[in-house]
Amino acid sequence: MSASQKRQLIERFALGVPVYRQRFRPVCSPATAEKFYRVLRACCAFEEQWRGPFDGVVECDETTFGGIRHGKTGWGAAGKVIVFGIVKRNGQVKAMPIAAHDRDSVMQQIEAHTRxxxxxxTDRWQAYATLKLRGDHVMIRKEKGKPVGRDHINGIEGFWSYAKNWLAPYRGVPRQFFHLYLGEVCYRYNHRAEDLQALLDKALRVIDLDQITPLLVQKR
Structure with missing residues (x-):
């Protein structure tokens, strides 16, 4: 692609315009645009990987991503991706897919991404019980879905809402590339007060393709 085409696609990506909505004003073929978008998402995910562990006051929670499906519901629902997230209170976020909704998967991420x-x-899920051995721990009590008292995990719950609303216009995310979309959403959230187009333009210039190639490999 020409430099002009790349600039236009970076601008559209920064504005959150999916490729399918560009069919009447195409910059290039849809397949080429999707591949370029994938590279941009990989740059976002790559930079998020280097974000240091959080300390201080943090909120932890889990959720699932995926459309409504028939059959089993809840954490074991078919086609759903389980995601664990950590928010530094009034600050940044980390989120990553986990293999299972269990203590080992959650604690592995907490140990890797917090000090x-x-x-x-956290909520009152028993998997968090051993956090008191790692630091101070406040378990939020809820009634009818709302926290009781002044303690809350509104930060991470707000991020879940932000992420799902941001991904909704894509009308479904390919499972093998979900990690890239999640990296993109975290990057957008963590740079929500900055000019994303300028940041992405810089990222493309300083990140080598070999560095993001492992992220571009399809995960199944």
């Missing part, structure tokens, strides 16, 4: 001595806010 000991942090103050953890």
């Amino acid at each position: 000991e001595g942090s103050l953890y806010y």
Whole structure:
């Protein structure tokens, strides 16, 4: 692609315009645009990988991503991706797919992405019980879905809403590339007060293709 085509696609990506909505004003073929978008998402995910562990006050929670499906519901629903997230209170977010909704999967991410001595806010799921050995731990009590008292995990729950609303216009995300979309959403959230187009333009210039190639490999 020409430099002009890349600039136009970066602008449209920064504005959140899916490729299918560009059919009457195409910059290039849809397949080429999708591939370029994938590279941009990989740059976002690559930079998010280098974000250091959080400390201080953090909120932890889990959710699922995926459309409504017939059959089993809940954490074991077919086609759903389980995602664990951590928000530094009034700050940035980390989110990553996990293999299962269990203690080992969650604690592995907490140990990798937070520092000991942090103050953890979580729901009352028993998998979080051992957090008191890692730092201070506050378990949120809810009634009818709302927190009781002043303690809350509104930060991470707000991010789940942000992420799902942002992904909704794509009308479904290919499972093998979900990690890239999630990296993109985290990047957007963490740079929500900045000019995303300028950041992406810089990222394309400083990140080598070999660095993001492992992220572009389809995960099944």
